[in-house]
Amino acid sequence: MLTVSVTPTGITPADVLAVARGAATVALEPATVEAMATSRSIVDRIEAAGRPVYGVSTGFGALANTFVAPQRRAELQHALIRSHAAGVGAPMPREVVRAMMLLRVRSLALGRSGVRPLVAEALVDLLNHDVTPWVPEHGSLGASGDLAPLAHCALVLLGEGWVLGPAGERIDAADALHRAGLKPIGLAAKEGLALINGTDGMLGMLLLAIHDAAHLFTMADVTAALAIEAMLGSERPFLPELHAIRPHPGQSASAANIHRLLQDSRVMDSHRDDLAHAVQDAYSMRCAPQVAGAARDTLDFVRTVADRELVSVVDNPVVLPDGRVESTGNFHGAPLGFGADFLAIAAAEVGAIAERRVDRLLDVTRSRDLPAFLSPDAGVNSGLMIAQYTAAGIVAENRRLAAPASVDSLPTSGMQEDHVSMGWAATKKLRTVLDNLTSLLAVELLAAVRGLQLRAPLEPSPAGRAAVAALGDAAGQPGPDVFLAPLMEAARAVVAAPDLRAAIESELGPLG
Structure with missing residues (x-):
């Protein structure tokens, strides 16, 4: 042990x-x-x-x-x-x-x-x-x-x-x-x-959130790549030279992930030289690294804040080695509150752009020949229509939660403590945003897997094959409507766990 x-x-x-x-x-x-x-x-x-x-x-x-x-x-x-x-x-x-x-x-x-x-x-x-x-x-x-x-x-x-x-x-x-x-x-x-x-409570929640966000931001690259593949998107916007000319490190890492995830795909090969293929994909596809990458950079900043706090003395008063006992303000949680609010904003946007890709996958006018709502028999069946409703509702909640807590100070203790950080509230709601992001990526994963299944007999990328296998018996094959909530819970579990990423990395090497 x-x-x-x-x-x-x-x-x-x-x-x-x-x-x-x-x-x-x-x-x-x-x-x-x-x-x-x-x-x-x-x-x-x-x-x-x-x-x-x-x-x-x-x-x-x-x-x-x-x-x-x-x-x-x-x-x-x-x-x-x-x-x-x-x-x-x-x-x-x-x-x-x-x-x-x-x-x-x-x-x-x-x-x-x-x-x-x-x-x-x-x-x-x-x-x-x-x-x-x-x-x-x-x-x-x-x-x-x-x-x-x-x-x-x-x-x-x-x-x-x-x-x-x-x-x-x-x-x-x-x-x-x-x-x-x-x-x-x-x-x-x-x-x-x-x-x-x-600041131990807010720091504890922030450290847990940093770990979860790092995993989810990589999984966001995975689900984005699968959705782009299912929609017959282009891999060219993710070429490394296009991101070297805008050198945000998170953007480059995210673009490199997506580009690698789209390789060795018969689905991608099927339209690479098609003159009728769109010259430019929609922003939710083409700009995925710009959004997810900015979130990664925000996470790096917040990780730095948390690392500093881990070596900080935050008590009051403090007992100094020379015998003095001095009052401090080191207990004030502003650094952690700001960091949690910044990260909540970033995570909310990663989820928001994922929901936009889901909407495109389900819309027969924009999904490039996929059936409406990813149902082979749309009309009698609704497919994933209401899964997108759920995603839209979660996006709306995350927008509310992205409003910063750290600007909402209220005076206490007879005006002695006349400015407070609200860092506990900021880190607590950050955890909710990340839990919601897990659900949003699960909906995108499910929709992307359905889309790739409907591209058969074209074989998807190694990442696509791993995703279809990860959902396994829960997903089944596209067909008549089924009780959807258990399938969405299964997709949530796949997103939250390390197994799908591990399976992909066994084929492609470590993701950034």
């Missing part, structure tokens, strides 16, 4: 995926424990000195100027967790909560939060015993970080709150800890604040 080692220099995106979605365990390196112990000793000295320091001997937010007596500082930390665990709504998925907890361990491990090592160890125990806190979907404004979601995680460490059960049910945290052989912990000065102040 893979073990993710948390060091004082942080973790990798692959580590987050392994813990969030896999069965990886988590371990703290000895150097990590030492870094946290050193940081904690500074907090202990400050507390003993009796001077007011935010988060150690004062209240929080608008109560930052309220001095808290030494005998009540542990109570202060526990009260903070209980009051901030104020979320409402459906629980966040297990993978999001596990990513968030691992990233909070990472944050503490950087040695700038002033907590005892046992606090990080308690979070590691939750991960390694598969105890997942119940974290409601609403509550975070993205500054001061993901306060409410992280508080729901921290509350479980105290033996309070709720845990997500195996069937999605809500379980009492104390019972869940007992069954796992774990015990609640008590918090000392600064530790409650260190458990909840930071």
Whole structure:
């Protein structure tokens, strides 16, 4: 079993995926424990000195100027967790909560939060015993970080709150800890604040989304190439020399993918020298690399933002090695919120252009001799008519979701926190956009496969053959109408899984 080692220099995106979605365990390196112990000793000295320091001997937010007596500082930390665990709504998925907890361990491990090592160890125990806190979907404004979601995680460490059960049910945290052989912990000065102040929830969702988007943007090239092949489109707009003269790296990569995917096709050979063939294909075909490539470049930018955040100290206040404790604004999620909004816009457009190709495939006046709605017996049968309706509805939803959350700040905490990032909302809706993109590419995959089947006896490209085989028994052959929803779900599964890409790459080599 893979073990993710948390060091004082942080973790990798692959580590987050392994813990969030896999069965990886988590371990703290000895150097990590030492870094946290050193940081904690500074907090202990400050507390003993009796001077007011935010988060150690004062209240929080608008109560930052309220001095808290030494005998009540542990109570202060526990009260903070209980009051901030104020979320409402459906629980966040297990993978999001596990990513968030691992990233909070990472944050503490950087040695700038002033907590005892046992606090990080308690979070590691939750991960390694598969105890997942119940974290409601609403509550975070993205500054001061993901306060409410992280508080729901921290509350479980105290033996309070709720845990997500195996069937999605809500379980009492104390019972869940007992069954796992774990015990609640008590918090000392600064530790409650260190458990909840930071960007871990939005960063976790963004890292998961980056991984999903990278796969989907490659699959968008695949489905675009299959649709172009089925519509007797031209491969010439994807020649490398035409993209070298506009050197956006994502565009070049996408064009190279599509060009390779269209090779060795009897379908393409059938019309390459046909004088009646269209001189120029429609934009949704010819400009596929320009749209998908721009999305790839946006993804590269967002990946850079996330990589920087993975090595960032996002707590407040921070404990510096020279003994100072300084307030910061590093918990503000603007970089992540902007990145999530940019990526949502890009992903929405990748889906939108895919839907336009589906519409062309189904339209007998534009599909170059394919039957109406890809039904051999249109009239009695409707073929994929309503699949395109579904795709159009999803495109409309993605357009609404592409509206940026990060411009929608609302002041809180008595105007102390008067500008917030909305990064939690931005990353949460990005995940929905990507899930919708999966469905849109599934509809295009299904339509393209039907189109290629209807071109028989002409043999499609290796990619086309792999796609027809991947849908297998679910797709069958074109014929009378069938219950379409299961077929669309099967196509979704093919798009989401790595198998079709792997099958294509076994024939053509790695796709960019």
